[in-house]
Amino acid sequence: MSALRTSNPTGQAVATVLLAGGKGSRLHDLTTAESKPAVHFAGRNRIVDFAMANVVRSGLDRLLVATQFAPATLHDHLPARWGGHFPDGGMILRNGHNRYLGTADAVRHNWAQIKDWGSDQVLVLAADHIYDMDYAALIAAHRASGAAVTVAVDVVPLSQASSFGVMQADATGRIRSFLEKPAHPPAIPGEPDRAMVSMGIYVFETDWLRDALFGQDIESLDFGHEVIPAAVSQGLAMAYRLPAGPSGQAYWRDVGTIDALRQSHLDFLGQQPVRLPRISTLSEWYLGRGSVAMPGALVPSSARLSQCLVAPGVRIPAGLVVGEDPDEDDRWFRRDRNTLLITQAMLDRRDTMRRATFLPAGTRPSLQPRDVA
Structure with missing residues (x-):
């Protein structure tokens, strides 16, 4: 700079x-x-x-x-x-x-x-x-x-x-x-x-x-x-x-939409279309597979994320796969055109509902699929 x-x-x-x-x-x-x-x-x-x-x-x-x-x-x-x-x-x-x-x-x-x-x-x-x-x-x-x-x-x-x-x-x-x-x-x-x-x-x-x-x-x-x-x-x-x-x-x-925000990040791969105000490295935010992590997010190497934007502070669970099964993705995450947004609240809700399937009948929480409209 x-x-x-x-x-x-x-x-x-x-x-x-x-x-x-x-x-x-x-x-x-x-x-x-x-x-x-x-x-x-x-x-x-x-x-x-x-x-x-x-x-x-x-x-x-x-x-x-x-x-x-x-x-x-x-x-x-x-x-x-x-x-x-x-x-x-x-x-x-x-x-x-x-x-x-x-x-x-x-x-x-x-x-x-x-x-x-x-x-x-x-x-x-x-x-x-x-x-x-x-x-x-x-x-x-x-x-x-x-x-x-x-x-x-x-x-x-x-x-x-x-x-x-x-x-x-x-x-x-x-x-x-x-x-x-x-x-x-x-x-x-x-x-x-x-x-x-x-x-x-x-x-x-x-x-x-x-x-x-x-x-x-x-x-x-x-x-x-x-x-x-x-x-x-x-x-x-x-x-x-x-x-x-x-x-x-x-x-x-x-960068007014989730998809535009992720796509603009990707514009910086291999070039610098504008000067960054502060020195950053690709390893700070680029996850590969067209995915971007925001500050404080922890993404284990066993996770496989495609075309995702991971919100700040998110803890991605080991082995999580997102971006390959549209029906499954849309149950839990917000889709904006070609981008899936992952927040901690979405992951927590996913974890709660998945664990609920193993509870005895009558004790499962009443949760509806998340509205992503």
Whole structure:
């Protein structure tokens, strides 16, 4: 990993807001009591560490982290892991206490701090993606464009675009249309199988953002649904394409599902599509057979796991076979497309029910097969 930058290359301080309050409900058991940005990735890293490493490498030193769901882990982890890069109170953590009603509303609630910083631009980041990006280059492009807002974008297969904000831009990069999670996303002109999507990363002119958040339309709660479409309708929004990373290609993944989380881990096999914020080894998390273990999991060599994601702290029993008998797997474990999630609660329930078959009639517990819908 290259040395983390500590100087400010942007030429002028920028107020940075990291939105880290999401629950990540599609990660199911992994986010029952943990926020999505706090979920582990590639050993001891957490998802939030990728955005944090980008912030530090980009030399940004005015950071507000807006947390909300299950904030305790982030409030412990971020100061311990990253606090040394933000002297003089440069990193501020704010728990929304369930007051934030959307991404834009989180920024609105913290406007007093942004105002105190007196910055001409506000950089808004999502804390739950895996990617490598120089925000200084994004900010420089925004300033050169004269736009009110610049949206960082990537290109994804059209079949996946419905999960994102989808846009079309002209030859100059000015965004001409923006649709948030459309059922029928438009393709890039001339590329019928691909779409341009928002990464949830924005640079705003501070004055324009203030007016958008506190103007007559006080119902602007979300950037994707209200604020960005407003800028597009005014002709004031530009697109910034994610440059290639260390692998030679652009890499950005919204690890919003169990299957996406496991598949993103596997992207690191044999290459490093983005720089890991902390040194980890494959032996810390890769089990073979397309399976991944999260920190604290113990997996004996006699177990045979295929395309599994083993949750933190799980104790896999000797000889366990998962991933070869779909009917048996679906009785006990959660399936998400090509991935099976294994938690300790699932194993405990499996053990209880299997032992119950050997109890005398009338003493067996009344347990129903686990709902994996």
